[in-house]
Amino acid sequence: MKDIEYDPAEESTYECFACGTVVQASTPGACPDCGADMRNRRTPIE
Numbered sequence: 001m002k003d004i005e006y007d008p009a010e011e012s013t014y015e016c017f018a019c020g021t022v023v024q025a026s027t028p029g030a031c032p033d034c035g036a037d038m039r040n041r042r043t044p045i046e
C-alpha cells in the first residue's frame with residue numbers, strides 16, 4: 001500500500017514567498033531573484 005510518495009532527490013517546483021518566482025530544483029534554496037525563502041508548491045497548505 002502506497003502512502004504519499006516523497007522522493008527528496010526528485011526535482012520539485014518551488015515558489016518564492018516574496019516575488020513569486022517559480023523554479024524547478026531538487027533542494028529548496030534561496031530565490032535566484034531576490035534571495036527570499038522558497039516553498040514547495042507540492043506541499044499542501046491547509
Ligand SMILES: [Zn+2]
Pocket residue numbers: 016017018019020021031032033034035036
Ligand atoms: Zn524571490
